[in-house]
Amino acid sequence: MKVIVLEGIDGCGKSTLRHGVHSLSGFGDIIHMRSTPSHWVYNKLYNRKEVDYESYNLLHQDLIETHVIWLMCSPEVAYLRQQTNERISLIFLVEADRLFSEYFTNITKLRNIHFVRTDTQEVNQAIFEISQKVYGKS
Numbered sequence: 001m002k003v004i005v006l007e008g009i010d011g012c013g014k015s016t017l018r019h020g021v022h023s024l025s026g027f028g029d030i031i032h033m034r035s036t037p038s039h040w041v042y043n044k045l046y047n048r049k050e051v052d053y054e055s056y057n058l059l060h061q062d063l064i065e066t067h068v069i070w071l072m073c074s075p076e077v078a079y080l081r082q083q084t085n086e087r088i089s090l091i092f093l094v095e096a097d098r099l100f101s102e103y104f105t106n107i108t109k110l111r112n113i114h115f116v117r118t119d120t121q122e123v124n125q126a127i128f129e130i131s132q133k134v135y136g137k138s
Contacts, residue, residue: 002029003064004134007037008071009096010088011078013118013126017071020127024135037068037108041099045092057110067112067134070104071126073097077119 004021006014014033022031036053043050060066075093082088104113114133118126131137 001064002134003032003060003066004029004130005032005035005037005066005068006071007034007068007100008073008118009075009078009093009100011081011093012071012073013081013123014071016123017118017126017130020123021069021130024127024131035068037070037100037103040103040107041096044099045096054107054109057108061111065112066110067114068110069114069116069130069134070100071116071118073117073119 002025006017006021008014018031018033022029036057039051040053042048075090075097078093078097079087079090104115112134114130116126116129116133121129
């Protein structure tokens with residue numbers, strides 16, 4: 001069993017991809033939308049208390065095979081995808097995207113991080129790419 005975490009800004013495709021990614025394992029793996037990367041980003045955005053998420057990450061990944069999928073999407077596309085009346089501002093999405101980039105390039109020590117663009121490919125293509133990166137198969 002694996003844990004697969006879908007991460008990224010609001011509107012990047014986490015909810016859209018969840019079922020398709022879960023079906024890759026015959027619904028045998030655990031799929032999360034958001035985990036410590038999101039906590040780190042949103043704690044920064046809302047000036048909340050800093051927490052040592054890396055200790056948790058290192059312990060967790062040593063206990064169970066964990067894959068974090070950063071669903072990369074331009075803030076402009078993510079903004080346009082929002083379907084609620086209470087849209088998150090483009091400025092907020094730009095800053096969240098910058099912080100996710102900082103987290104994944106400079107902060108985390110997670111081993112299995114996979115980057116998947118969701119603003120330039122169709123849903124089935126993204127699921128295929130995740131399948132190759134996590135399971136080594138199509």
